[in-house]
Amino acid sequence: MRLLAFFKTLDRRFIFLFVGLAVIFPFLLDLDLPEYPTVMVKAIYNTVEGLQPGSLVLMPFDYDPSTAPELDPMAAAVVRHCLSRDLRVCFMALWPEGQGMVSNLISGTVQPEFPDKVYGRDYVNLGYKAGGQGLINAVLLNMRSMFTTDAAGVPVDSLPIMIGVTNLKDFKFIMNFSAGRPGSKEWIQFAGDPGRIPVASGSTAVQAPLLYPYYPSQMVGLMGGLKGAAEYEAALLAGYPRFKDSRRVATELMVPQAMAHFVIMLFIVLGNIIYFAERRAGKR
Amino acid sequence: MNLSPAELWIGGILTLMIFSFLYRDNPFYKFAEHLFVGVSAAYWMVQGVWGTLMPNLVAKVAPGMVQSFMPEAAGKNPEWHYLIAALFGVLLLTRLVPSIGWLSRWSLAFVVGYSAGTNFIRYLQSDFIAQIRSTMIPLVVQGQGGLDLGASFSHLVLIVGVFCGLVYFFFSKEHHGALGRVSRIGVWTLMVTFGASFGYTVMARISLLLGRLQALIIWLRLVSGGS
Numbered sequence: 001m002r003l004l005a006f007f008k009t010l011d012r013r014f015i016f017l018f019v020g021l022a023v024i025f026p027f028l029l030d031l032d033l034p035e036y037p038t039v040m041v042k043a044i045y046n047t048v049e050g051l052q053p054g055s056l057v058l059m060p061f062d063y064d065p066s067t068a069p070e071l072d073p074m075a076a077a078v079v080r081h082c083l084s085r086d087l088r089v090c091f092m093a094l095w096p097e098g099q100g101m102v103s104n105l106i107s108g109t110v111q112p113e114f115p116d117k118v119y120g121r122d123y124v125n126l127g128y129k130a131g132g133q134g135l136i137n138a139v140l141l142n143m144r145s146m147f148t149t150d151a152a153g154v155p156v157d158s159l160p161i162m163i164g165v166t167n168l169k170d171f172k173f174i175m176n177f178s179a180g181r182p183g184s185k186e187w188i189q190f191a192g193d194p195g196r197i198p199v200a201s202g203s204t205a206v207q208a209p210l211l212y213p214y215y216p217s218q219m220v221g222l223m224g225g226l227k228g229a230a231e232y233e234a235a236l237l238a239g240y241p242r243f244k245d246s247r248r249v250a251t252e253l254m255v256p257q258a259m260a261h262f263v264i265m266l267f268i269v270l271g272n273i274i275y276f277a278e279r280r281a282g283k284r
Numbered sequence: 285m286n287l288s289p290a291e292l293w294i295g296g297i298l299t300l301m302i303f304s305f306l307y308r309d310n311p312f313y314k315f316a317e318h319l320f321v322g323v324s325a326a327y328w329m330v331q332g333v334w335g336t337l338m339p340n341l342v343a344k345v346a347p348g349m350v351q352s353f354m355p356e357a358a359g360k361n362p363e364w365h366y367l368i369a370a371l372f373g374v375l376l377l378t379r380l381v382p383s384i385g386w387l388s389r390w391s392l393a394f395v396v397g398y399s400a401g402t403n404f405i406r407y408l409q410s411d412f413i414a415q416i417r418s419t420m421i422p423l424v425v426q427g428q429g430g431l432d433l434g435a436s437f438s439h440l441v442l443i444v445g446v447f448c449g450l451v452y453f454f455f456s457k458e459h460h461g462a463l464g465r466v467s468r469i470g471v472w473t474l475m476v477t478f479g480a481s482f483g484y485t486v487m488a489r490i491s492l493l494l495g496r497l498q499a500l501i502i503w504l505r506l507v508s509g510g511s
Contacts, residue, residue, distance in 0.1 A: 016306045023494060027501060069495020070488060096331040108286060130336040137402060148356040155356045189410040205488035209481045217418045218410065224484065226491040253494045260490040
């Protein structure tokens with residue numbers, strides 16, 4: 001009983017310490033866990049594979065730095081895939097901070113890894129626009145009225161990638177990275193469903209369970225959290241071995257992630273043992 | 285993302301300040317928290333002015349005034365009807381003056397009306413009708429080599445889960461007997477859903493912790509003179 005009393009009154013800071021050690025320790029070791037893409041992640045991969053070179057892909061970055069560790073790796077993986085397939089990518093954001101996330105991705109992944117791709121011809125950053133679902137509603141019918149310039153203020157009429165783009169239906173695929181509202185749910189409701197445009201979501205793990213009901217009839221695939229990103233990285237590596245030297249951030253973080261989950265599960269089991277032991281002692 | 289040494293130092297120190305809250309509340313944590321709120325508010329305000337107000341209002345109403353730094357406005361004629369939207373925006377600010385604060389209700393009525401109208405249609409089509417359609421699936425799925433057991437079981441779980449979950453929320457009859465047993469399965473379905481959500485939430489929070497730790501390691505390497 002003394003042991004039970006000790007665990008029952010355990011300072012929560014010890015739990016923080018254990019979780020901290022569980023995630024720091026694997027960083028010191030160079031370990032990898034094998035990753036296999038699940039059906040929903042593979043569906044996104046196959047959708048990108050099925051697009052004709054030159055097709056337009058819209059990538060709204062609806063997240064901010066607070067969720068970047070989850071969403072940046074999946075955005076980098078999908079962008080690598082799209083540019084390798086010679087698809088043309090239009091970035092935009094419904095979140096003010098999303099514009100900065102796009103800039104980071106362009107400077108950190110697109111420019112160094114795809115030096116042959118030209119801004120304005122192969123990809124463009126249309127920047128942030130306010131309005132949430134109202135904006136999606138508007139660009140479904142007329143994109144030019146809302147996006148007159150790119151993020152740097154360059155008129156879109158002068159960008160070759162925007163030639164012939166009048167509304168959302170000109171995009172063959174919408175790959176949304178979402179951390180909340182407005183995000184994937186709004187893209188499905190206001191663009192995918194009414195415009196019959198394939199929409200996929202790369203979402204934070206918190207949001208992923210809310211999006212499951214839309215798969216597969218209203219959403220072609222779903223990447224949930226860092227695990228989803230690691231699965232996409234695995235699929236990309238299997239299909240494009242030339243990326244074996246590219247940094248796979250999500251895959252690198254899967255070992256500390258698994259260790260932390262293991263420690264948390266231990267504490268959940270321990271908490272339940274204490275609960276049942278106390279209940280049993282109370283009955284006596 | 286490639287950060288400069290100064291940015292790494294700022295990021296590293298602020299991360300440690302925030303993490304210090306895990307031990308107890310302290311002035312370092314408070315400083316970092318207030319700094320974050322201030323910087324966020326300023327960022328949103330700048331985005332609001334340059335990302336929304338200037339291109340969507342000033343450039344439309346007075347293009348000549350902004351054409352020197354907004355080339356897309358050059359040569360455009362003023363579109364005066366945008367002043368109606370501006371008026372509604374100004375009316376929202378009347379809440380700051382209690383005696384005429386009621387005027388802001390006109391703007392709010394417009395916002396609520398527009399949102400309710402568009403959301404009603406889209407929710408009805410995407411979250412109601414489409415979801416019902418997605419639940420109307422065959423219980424027996426035939427694969428290429430005959431019965432697809434995995435898919436059939438998956439469909440069965442989905443249909444039973446939805447049905448029992450709906451029964452749980454049926455309050456017109458007391459949950460006894462057969463109804464009670466079906467409702468009980470509905471409770472279990474909900475518990476599994478909540479468990480999955482909790483698991484995903486844990487994963488998300490740990491992922492964010494890992495992101496900060498990665499940044500801290502890069503900073504510590506810089507501090508220790510490594511690359």
